[in-house]
Amino acid sequence: MAKKGVLTPQQEDFPRWYQDILNKAELADNGPVRGTMVIRPYGYALWERMQAEVDQRIKDAGADNAYFPLFIPESYLNRESDHVEGFSPELAVVTQGGGRELAEPVVVRPTSETIINAYFSKWVQSHRDLPLLINQWANVVRWEMRPRIFLRTTEFLWQEGHTAHATREEARDYAAMILHEVYRDFMESVLAIPVLIGYKTEAERFPGAINSMCLEGMMRDGKALQMGTSHELGQSFATMFDITFLDAEGNQAHVWQTSWGVSSRMVGGLIMAHGDDQGLVVPPRLAPIQAVVIAVRDAEGVVDACHHMAESLAAAGIRVRVDDRTGTGFGRRATDWELKGVPVRVEIGPRDLENGQATMVSRSGSDKQTVSLSTAPKQVESLLDDMQQQIYNDAMAWRDSRIVEAATVAEVREAAATGFARIPWADLGPEGEAVLADDAVTVRCLQRPDGSLPQSGDETDLVAVCGRSY
RNA sequence: CGGGCUGUGGCGCAGUUUGGUCAGCGCACCUGCUUUGGGAGCAGGGGGUCGCCGGUUCAAAUCCGGCCAGCCCGACCA
Structure with a gap:
């Protein structure tokens, strides 16, 4: 549904x-x-x-x-x-x-x-x-x-x-x-x-x-x-x-x-x-809750198994929370944790329990995978590591795809509609900066061509990164 | 502070043109039962002096005036 x-x-x-x-x-x-x-x-x-x-x-x-x-x-x-x-x-x-x-x-x-x-x-x-x-x-x-x-x-x-x-x-x-x-x-x-x-x-x-x-x-x-x-x-x-x-x-x-x-x-x-259309995405190293253990429903042994799982995750150094609010439908709770961007969900229901398993779901991917109760902490740990890197890589790739090398003020203005523009500061200058300001485009920073920090504002080959800003 | 839009239960909205039979809908909330592997269903129920102040009128969510707040676009900025 x-x-x-x-x-x-x-x-x-x-x-x-x-x-x-x-x-x-x-x-x-x-x-x-x-x-x-x-x-x-x-x-x-x-x-x-x-x-x-x-x-x-x-x-x-x-x-x-x-x-x-x-x-x-x-x-x-x-x-x-x-x-x-x-x-x-x-x-x-x-x-x-x-x-x-x-x-x-x-x-x-x-x-x-x-x-x-x-x-x-x-x-x-x-x-x-x-x-x-x-x-x-x-x-x-x-x-x-x-x-x-x-x-x-x-x-x-x-x-x-x-x-x-x-x-x-x-x-x-x-x-x-x-x-x-x-x-x-x-x-x-x-x-x-x-x-x-x-x-x-x-x-x-x-x-x-x-x-x-x-x-x-x-x-x-x-x-x-x-x-x-x-x-x-x-x-x-x-x-x-x-x-x-x-x-x-x-x-x-x-x-x-x-x-x-x-x-x-x-x-x-x-x-x-x-963030995406499903909610927040919190990188694991920041996340106040890195993994939430969800009791799918209140069947024999499920809630206990969830608390045991949480204990072993916590013992592995993972910031964990148990969701045993079985009075609320599963789908609702899954959606709630997704909205909050919790990186990993560990779902345990009667079906899992029968097989000595749990279901592990990552906030950034849609695939669910089955893990054994005993090895889950290790697997959650390594999933968290992977996610941290993946979230960074995605953000980097997405950002870089929206940075354009520009040669003129007009090109800068156009690029700023969707992202950033880079233009030699010698070509833009305070005059060009003032012109861009009319369209709410500003110079976000001056950096070296390789993206590193200058030692002085007098360096002659500085690049101006321009964009709209908050 | 300039331009645009909007203020109606917690949230999102309809109703305002043509004043009265208009205080309503969805979600959320409460109770009960059935449910629970991706936002559950049914039944019952609680909650709003319609942003605020003033005016017109027999009568105002609806018309008029003023004020306030929010959102978006600018100027300002972490």
Whole structure:
């Protein structure tokens, strides 16, 4: 009884598909205040897994977690002119507290450069205090014009790293290292989303940065999603907040800084990079539930067998859940887990049990295979490994099939209707970039012809990757 | 903030042109029975002052005015 799809097909209406999946997979709801979201348990479980993986990599990169206040004095924002210009339109400002007008309004942090650097200036005295490597997991607020759950919400969750270094080279290398070792590695090996890396053009740069590096993923509708950024801040904040140190020769100098972040936007990226008309597809390394053991129906010994199966899967290190809600029809439950993108289903019914078997089904393939109860954990494990690789390969092949080499602005515009275009930056330039902007096409990043990260924005053979974006 | 579309039980919608006999449908939910190997069936049942405020009228989901919210397309952005 193949029913009509549960979700609006992607081809028919992609934004609608996205809305449907948020509801049907129980990921998030709109909050009561415009632009806010309620992240539901399954959506939050995805975020927690992302946090855990990113946090470990950040610690491996030598940064320590700390926490700074939600409220920032308005005057702090005003100290860095580019920064305040960039953010003031989207600030939430508190003017009252305890029933009284505040002497100085406080802003709800849109990002924490200012308040963190105010403290860096207290903590940094000597070259021996450097590098100072701090990370914070927090919520931030930006009063966005056009909110969309996970992709652009008024309040969102993120991680922001802030560092101070003795030299420009060291700061640049650290920002690039974060881009590669923390972000790119996480996105490609855990999220299974291939990303393009490069520099932002001046037009797209973070307010206050001297260089912004980014990672861009392609969604299933051909649009780009900026999945993360890593900035060289130069010395502007150091100057404004007076962050100085005595070097080994006894000279006073300003530090060189970086900041970098990824956010709950990645949940949206995960949905749109892998999801299909059956629902979410969650790569095994990320999945909060890697395998669900389903009791097909309540016959003799079936539910017990499911719990035993779950125990042996868990013992093999697999994140597992049992679905023994036999009061609900099998088809309904199978569909529900498919919607949630759980990589592997292990189904056990009386027929399986008779033969000492279980049925193993992969979210990405339609074939069911029969496995013996005793060897199932091994087989699930290896299926999970295969799926991780396959999901990445599929995303990569699909993306590459939608990247076009272009020679003119017109060709870029045409290619951007379905995907990305690559064009020599020398041929496009800021003038071409401005022309493309009329059609909502932007330069997503500047990279070397081989796709690697430049060492400098002055390199002469840089390629501009262009597309429409979220 | 500009352009377009839309607000009716949890979700999706019909009804608005021609004001009254209009508060209805599907899904979801509750109870019972039968079911359960790909969104089960039957029977019974609960739930909405029709986005909000005001106006016109004997009478407003329906007409008028204002406001608010959501979605899509732009400018902004993680």
